[in-house]
Every structure is written in structure tokens, then in C-alpha cells.
Amino acid sequence: xxxxxxxxxxxxxxxxxxxxxxxxxxxxxxxxxxxxxxxxxxxxxxxxxxxxxxxxxxxxxxxxxxxxxxxxxxxxxxxxxxxxxxxxxxxxxxxxxxxxxxxxxxxxxxxxxxxxxxxxxxxxxxxxxxxxxxxxxxxxxxxxxxxxxxxxxxxxxxxxxxx
Amino acid sequence: xxxxxxxxxxxxxxxxxxxxxxxxxxxxxxxxxxxxxxxxxxxxxxxxxxxxxxxxxxxxxxxxxxxxxxxxxxxxxxxxxxxxxxxxxxxxxxxxxxxxxxxxxxxxxxxxxxxxxxxxxxxxxxxxxxxxxxxxxxxxxxxxxxxxxxxxxxxxxxxxxxxxxxxxxxxxxxxxxxxxxxxxxxxxxxxxxxxxxxxxxxxxxxxxxxxxxxxxxxxxxxxxxxxxxxxxxxxxxxxxxxxxxxxxxxxxxxxxxxxxxxxxxxxxxxxxxxxxxxxxxxxxxxxxxxxxxxxxxxxxxxxxxxxxxxxxxxxxxxxxxxxxxxxxxxxxxxxxxxxxxxxxxxxxxxxxxxxxxxxxxxxxxxxxxxxxxxxxxxxxxxxxxxxxxxxxxxxxxxxxxxxxxxxxxxxxxxxxxxxxxxxxxxxxxxxxxxxxxxxxxxxxxxxxxxxxxxxxxxxxxxxxxxxxxxxxxxxxxxxxxxxxxxxxxxxxxxxxxxxxx
Numbered sequence: 001x002x003x004x005x006x007x008x009x010x011x012x013x014x015x016x017x018x019x020x021x022x023x024x025x026x027x028x029x030x031x032x033x034x035x036x037x038x039x040x041x042x043x044x045x046x047x048x049x050x051x052x053x054x055x056x057x058x059x060x061x062x063x064x065x066x067x068x069x070x071x072x073x074x075x076x077x078x079x080x081x082x083x084x085x086x087x088x089x090x091x092x093x094x095x096x097x098x099x100x101x102x103x104x105x106x107x108x109x110x111x112x113x114x115x116x117x118x119x120x121x122x123x124x125x126x127x128x129x130x131x132x133x134x135x136x137x138x139x140x141x142x143x144x145x146x147x148x149x150x151x152x153x154x155x156x157x158x159x160x161x162x163x
Numbered sequence: 164x165x166x167x168x169x170x171x172x173x174x175x176x177x178x179x180x181x182x183x184x185x186x187x188x189x190x191x192x193x194x195x196x197x198x199x200x201x202x203x204x205x206x207x208x209x210x211x212x213x214x215x216x217x218x219x220x221x222x223x224x225x226x227x228x229x230x231x232x233x234x235x236x237x238x239x240x241x242x243x244x245x246x247x248x249x250x251x252x253x254x255x256x257x258x259x260x261x262x263x264x265x266x267x268x269x270x271x272x273x274x275x276x277x278x279x280x281x282x283x284x285x286x287x288x289x290x291x292x293x294x295x296x297x298x299x300x301x302x303x304x305x306x307x308x309x310x311x312x313x314x315x316x317x318x319x320x321x322x323x324x325x326x327x328x329x330x331x332x333x334x335x336x337x338x339x340x341x342x343x344x345x346x347x348x349x350x351x352x353x354x355x356x357x358x359x360x361x362x363x364x365x366x367x368x369x370x371x372x373x374x375x376x377x378x379x380x381x382x383x384x385x386x387x388x389x390x391x392x393x394x395x396x397x398x399x400x401x402x403x404x405x406x407x408x409x410x411x412x413x414x415x416x417x418x419x420x421x422x423x424x425x426x427x428x429x430x431x432x433x434x435x436x437x438x439x440x441x442x443x444x445x446x447x448x449x450x451x452x453x454x455x456x457x458x459x460x461x462x463x464x465x466x467x468x469x470x471x472x473x474x475x476x477x478x479x480x481x482x483x484x485x486x487x488x489x490x491x492x493x494x495x496x497x498x499x500x501x502x503x504x505x506x507x508x509x510x511x512x513x514x515x516x517x518x519x520x521x522x523x524x525x526x527x528x529x530x531x532x533x534x535x536x537x538x539x540x541x542x543x544x545x546x547x548x549x550x551x552x553x554x555x556x557x558x559x560x561x562x563x564x565x566x567x568x569x570x571x572x573x574x575x576x577x578x579x580x581x582x583x584x585x586x587x588x589x590x591x592x593x594x595x596x597x598x599x600x601x602x603x604x605x606x607x608x609x610x611x612x613x614x615x616x617x618x619x620x621x622x623x624x625x626x627x628x629x630x631x632x633x634x635x636x637x638x639x640x641x642x643x644x645x646x647x648x649x650x651x652x653x654x655x656x657x658x659x660x661x662x663x664x
Contacts (some may be wrong), residue, residue: 001219015661016593017328024331031338035352043351044618045611056331057582063327073592079385086384090560095580097564098574106561113557117383138558152569 016071017064025057089113101157103143110135167289170520174528181221182215183525186223187532191540194246195238196566201231201247202297204566205495208664209502217503217518222525224499228492229281229529232472233537236273240464241548242268242559244375246365249471251601252443254374256456258462263459264394267545270279271406274537276417276465279410280473281320281530283421284428288523298429300481304620305631309640310427311606314437316647317444318599326651332590336603337610339364346608347615349458359575368576369604372583373597380588383556397548398542407538410465417469418444424470428477429649437609438477442470442601448650472533477527483519485505529641 028050035046074080093109100108114131115122146152173179186208193204212220235246240257249407250617260269302310318329342353343363354360384389410417420442426615427438446466447456476495484507497507503518505511513517567580579601587597621627631637 016595020328020331020590020593020595024335027335029339030355037355038345038350038352040353040616041348041619042345043609045345045614046338046341046352047343048614049334053331053334053338056327059327060325060331069325071592071594073186074385081386083380083385083588086380090581093564095575096576109559113560114553117387117553117556134554135557138561141382142561146565146569152565154565154574155574156566159453163266 005159013070013072015064016069017060018068021061021064024053024143025061028053029059045132071149085116086113089116096155097155099157100161102154103139104157106139106142107135166516167333167524169517170522170524171528172354173218173517173521174524177217177523179521180528182219183226183529184532187230187529187536188226190227190232190373191229191234191237191484191533191536193227194236195232196246196562201228201417202491202495203635204231205499209495209499212499217505218521219517219587221496221505221518224496225522225525225533226529228475228496229277229472229526230536231492232281233274233277233468233533234467235471236256236277236464237270237544240269240273241544242375243378244559244563245326245367245370248605249439250467250603251264251598252467253371253440253464253471254310255443255467255598256458256460258378259457259459259596260464261396261577265459266396267398267402267541268406268461269459269464270541270544271403271538272410272461272464273331273475275407275410275533276467276469277472278421278534279417279465279528280424280471281476281533282471282527283418284425284473284476285523285527285530287425288480288526288564298501301636303634304613304616305634306613306636306640307609308617308631309637310437311609311613313640313644313647314440314523314606315610317440317600318643319648325594325628326479332595332597333603335589336600336605337581337607338603339369340586340604340607341598341611346612347614347619358576359571361485362571363608364579364604365385365570365576366581367570367607368567369583369601372580373569373601375559376580376584377587377591378392379556379559379599380584381591383552388552390615390624396545398545400542403538403541405463409461413462413465416450416462416466418475419445419449420466420469421473421600422472425477427505428471428474429431429480437468437606438474440605442466444647448647453654476523479523479526483511508513532617 031046034049035043038046074083089112090110093105096105096108100103111131114135115128118127118131121127143154147154170514174183189208190201190204194201199526208224208227231247232249235250236253236257239245239250239253241252241261243258244636245251247256257269260266268646274365287400299366315333318333319326339355340363345360351361372596394580423442423445426440427441443456443466446462447453450456450462475492479496480495500507500511505515505518564577567577568574570576590597590600617631618627621630624630634643
């Protein structure tokens with residue numbers, strides 16, 4: 001019963017035009033309010049763009065009531081949960097990257113993501129071993145190619161600064 | 164003529180040819196990794212070429228430049244992520260081809276078109292460099308403004324669903340392009356307290372965010388597809404011949420795209436991203452079957468790649484003749500020339516003719532190498548897409564993070580990429596496609612700088628409007644912009660009329 005309700009809620013057809021027009025109008029308002037103290041040369045282009053943005057937002061807003069474009073965000077609850085879980089893993093990686101540094105956080109991210117994307121037996125010994133092995137190989141290879149061979153600086157962790 | 168032949172022979176000296184091959188290969192690698200660009204590749208290798216003879220050093224740099232112009236198409240076709248901003252239009256048809264199980268077609272088309280573009284532009288470089296360089300100096304602020312506006316009209320072709328929403332997305336991109344320091348006046352805008360944003364939003368970061376992340380979130384993570392593409396790719400040798408023959412049968416498309424790339428290349432600063440988009444737009448406009456574009460056609464990939472590869476030799480025209488680099492990589496090549504004591508101008512074609520023509524010929528030979536490496540390499544590259552998404556997706560996300568960070572060694576760029584990825588995912592669902600946003604972001608600086616400079620110069624000359632409009636090149640660009648905006652309406656009307664008959 002609860003699942004059915006969640007499924008129904010996920011499949012609600014939203015008015016895409018209404019969301020788009022309101023979002024862009026809000027963006028235009030924010031940009032307008034924070035660019036009023038600029039010099040004439042610095043603001044002239046922004047002003048022209050804001051006028052266009054406001055007019056086009058209004059047109060889409062009107063269309064939202066006359067001939068709206070209905071959209072479904074997710075086909076199922078499972079799809080929604082998958083996207084949320086995947087985004088959360090990436091978010092955690094980005095949060096930990098500047099603290100833990102490139103190698104430790106990347107090993108964990110790669111392992112976690114690989115395990116998460118595996119099939120229903122994701123926590124089997126075989127799967128876990130496979131994920132661990134591939135994360136070590138890929139991350140270490142990238143570390144050497146980017147960091148050592150190409151001399152591209154990689155994020156360093158503040159936890160391991162030693163100061 | 165003797166100097167040209169001598170230059171060609173210099174390229175085929177075994178060691179020089181090896182350097183060229185290595186250069187092309189490294190260029191492809193640099194171009195294909197999001198976050199690494201042709202400019203970075205050239206800049207990293209210039210110090211090494213200093214110890215070589217001038218000819219060998221410049222030959223290797225030519226290989227890197229040409230290779231990178233093709234390499235950026237590989238991730239654009241396979242994972243919807245342009246390796247460099249110049250390959251943005253390649254994604255429009257390249258990725259749909261991959262989704263149809265035709266990744267190899269896309270890759271071969273990109274390689275062959277890159278070579279064609281490069282060949283045409285090199286032909287122009289060899290035969291008509293000085294007069295074209297002089298013409299490029301006629302591009303003033305109004306011309307750049309109208310060129311930018313013309314580029315923006317491509318939105319009309321890109322947004323087949325709703326043109327109004329397409330242009331609205333374009334304005335969002337233009338606003339994003341205003342983040343950072345104003346090009347004229349130096350005002351710091353829309354940085355919201357982040358000093359890192361004073362330099363603006365890095366293009367490649369936006370490209371990765373808007374194109375790559377939404378696709379992974381939607382199909383791989385959300386729908387749990389076992390593989391990145393709907394159909395597995397089975398590379399075949401026959402595909403190489405099939406695609407090449409099919410493109411040879413479209414000489415107008417190839418020539419037009421190459422010409423657009425060359426012309427935009429020699430306008431200093433315009434760059435490959437504008438070239439590829441203008442060319443794509445023209446391909447859609449003049450094709451008898453425009454509805455095929457955006458759904459996966461090799462014609463779309465070829466139009467984009469021929470133009471951005473033609474831009475490379477095109478940008479060298481003002482560099483070699485006037486010392487004005489037409490693109491960032493050309494600026495690095497200028498540095499390399501200076502390191503070897505060679506000054507751009509007439510001297511380059513007289514005192515240093517041997518080395519200069521060896522360099523130009525290297526660009527030409529590198530174009531053939533690109534076809535060879537790209538076509539046969541497609542056999543390997545295309546199979547990347549068959550890797551189960553469980554292994555491929557974390558690798559791609561990992562590369563997007565690394566690529567975003569590598570550009571400016573800045574963690575804020577990674578966050579911007581992430582935010583753009585989420586925005587791109589949501590806007591895709593809202594049928595508010597992010598391609599026009601990126602287009603606005605790319606063209607915004609051109610339009611703004613052209614506009615503000617024109618306003619200042621126009622005020623000084625008495626009339627802003629006449630200064631901006633009543634110039635021959637400006638008038639041509641205005642006419643082309645109008646044609647570009649209204650063409651889809653005309654094509655639509657024509658199609659409906661045909662249907663009713």
C-alpha cells in the first residue's frame with residue numbers, strides 16, 4: 001500500500017514549463033539584485049541578457065497555462081532511489097576529497113561505487129574482491145599517469161599535511 | 164615550390180616521422196582525456212622540443228596539435244563528454260550513434276572528417292596565407308559581436324522541441340558567461356564571495372557537468388543499464404571503408420565544414436568551439452534531411468570534426484604571417500618558434516623557409532596519420548563502450564572529477580561540475596536541454612567584449628548603430644544570423660506544404 005502510494009507520487013506528471021519559467025525568473029531576479037552596483041561597462045551586457053531572459057521566461061510562463069509540457073521525473077521509486085544513492089556516494093567523495101586527499105578517498109569511492117552498481121549479489125565475497133582489485137588498479141594507474149607522468153597536481157588531503 | 168617539397172622530405176626523414184607519429188598519438192591521448200587540452204599537451208612538450216632540432220621539434224608539436232583536434236571526439240562520441248570544448252557539436256550526433264550501437268561509425272567519421280578539415284585548411288595555409296591574414300585584421304569588435312550572435316542563432320537548430328525554451332536556456336548560459344571579471348572595465352561579477360570565480364567558469368568543467376554526469380545519473384545509475392550503450396558495439400573492418408566512402412560522397416558537406424573551420428580559425432580568438440557549432444548548424448540547414456541530425460548521423464559528426472580540425476591550421480595563418488595567434492595552442496606554438504629564434508612574418512617564409520614548410524607539411528601528413536590511427540584505433544576505442552557499466556561508470560565519474568580539478572587545480576571547479584551535473588539532469592527531465600546553456604556560456608565572452616568595445620568605439624565615431632551595423636562583414640553576419648533564426652520556420656512551413664500536397 002505504502003509502496004503503491006510512493007510509486008504514484010513518483011509518477012506525477014509535472015508542469016515542466018511552469019518549473020522552468022519560475023526557476024529562470026528567480027535566477028534573473030537574483031542576478032539583477034546583485035549586479036546593480038556595477039559600472040556601466042560591466043553591467044551593460046548583463047542588462048541586455050536579463051531583459052531577454054525576463055521576456056522569454058514570461059513567454060514560457062504563459063505557455064505553461066495554455067499548452068503545458070508535462071514531464072515525469074522518475075519512472076519508478078527504484079529509479080529515484082538509485083539516483084539519490086548514486087548522487088550521495090559522489091557527494092561524499094567530493095566532501096572527503098580535500099580532507100583525505102586523492103588516493104585514500106578515490107580508493108574508497110571507486111570501491112563503494114563499483115560495489116553499489118553490482119547486481120543483487122553485491123556483497124558476495126567474489127564481488128567485493130573484484131571491486132577492491134579494480135579500484136586499486138584503476139586509481140593507482142590514474143595516480144601515476146596524471147600525477148607522475150603528466151605532472152598534473154592532484155588534490156592533497158589536509159588530514160595528512162603533518163602540520 | 165622547392166621549399167614545399169623540401170619541407171615534405173624533411174617530414175619523411177625517419178626520426179622526424181617517428182616524432183610526428185608520437186606527437187599525433189600523444190595529441191590523441193591529450194585530446195581524449197577531459198581536462199587535458201591541446202594547449203596543455205603542447206605547453207608540456209615545448210621544453211622537450213627545445214633540445215631537438217627546430218624542424219624535429221616543430222614537427223612533433225604539429226603532430227600533437229592535429230592529434231588533439233581529433234582526440235577530443237573520442238569521449239564526445241563514446242560517453243557524451245567532449246574532450247575539449249571544440250568537440251561540443253560532435254556530441255550532438257556522436258553519442259546518439261553510440262546509443263544505436265554505431266560508435267565505430269562515429270569514430271571513423273570523426274577521424275576522416277578531421278583529416279579532411281585539416282587537409283583543406285593546410286592547402287589554404289600553403290597557398291593563400293598572406294592575403295587571408297590581412298583579411299583577418301578586418302575583424303573588429305562589431306564583427307566579433309555579430310559572429311557571436313550568429314553562433315547563438317544555432318540554438319534555433321538545436322532546440323527542435325521548443326525554440327523559446329532553447330533561447331531561454333541560451334540566456335542562462337550568457338549569464339553564466341558573465342561570472343568573473345568583466346572583459347572591459349574589470350568589474351567583478353556574480354562570484355558570490357568565491358575569489359576562484361574571478362576567472363570565470365571553466366568551459367570544460369561546464370561541459371563535463373552538463374553532458375557527462377546527467378547521462379550517467381540517468382541511464383547507468385537510475386535505470387541500472389548493464390552497459391553504457393543500448394546495443395553492444397561489434398567493430399568491423401568493413402565499417403571503416405563504408406563510412407569513408409559515404410563521406411567522400413558528400414563533398415559539399417566536407418568542403419563547407421572545412422571552409423567554415425578555416426575561416427573562423429584565422430579570425431584571432433574565435434576558436435574551434437565556434438567553428439564546430441557554426442559548421443553543424445550549416446550542415447543541418449542545407450541538408451535535404453535535417454530531421455536526421457541529433458538522432459545519430461555521421462554527417463553531424465563529420466560537420467563538427469571537419470570544422471574544428473580545420474580551425475587548427477587556420478589559426479596558424481595569422482600566427483605565421485603576422486605573429487597573431489588565432490587560438491591558445493597557436494600561442495604556445497608561437498612560444499616554440501620564438502624559443503628557436505624564429506620570428507613570425509616574411510622572414511619565416513624566406514630565411515627559415517625550410518623549417519617553416521617542414522612544420523606546415525607536418526600538419527598535412529599528421530592529417531593522414533589521424534585517419535590511419537583514428538580509423539584503425541576505432542576498432543579498440545569503440546569496444547570501450549562494451550565494458551559493463553558497473554566498471555565503466557565509476558571510471559568515467561572518476562575522470563570527470565580529475566578532469567575538472569586538473570584544469571585549474573581547484574576543488575571549486577569539481578563542485579561546479581557536480582552542481583552543473585545535477586542541474587543538467589533536472590533540466591533534461593524538464594525538456595530544457597543544456598546544449599544551448601553551454602552555447603551561451605561559450606559565446607557570451609565574444610558577444611560581451613564585441614558589444615562593449617563597439618559601444619565605446621561607436622560613441623567616439625558618432626553613432627553606435629552605424630558603427631555596429633554598416634560594415635561589410637557585419638552586414639553579412641547579420642544577414643546570416645537572420646537566415647539562421649528564420650530558416651527552421653521556413654523549413655517547417657516547406658515540410659508541411661510538401662506533406663499536404
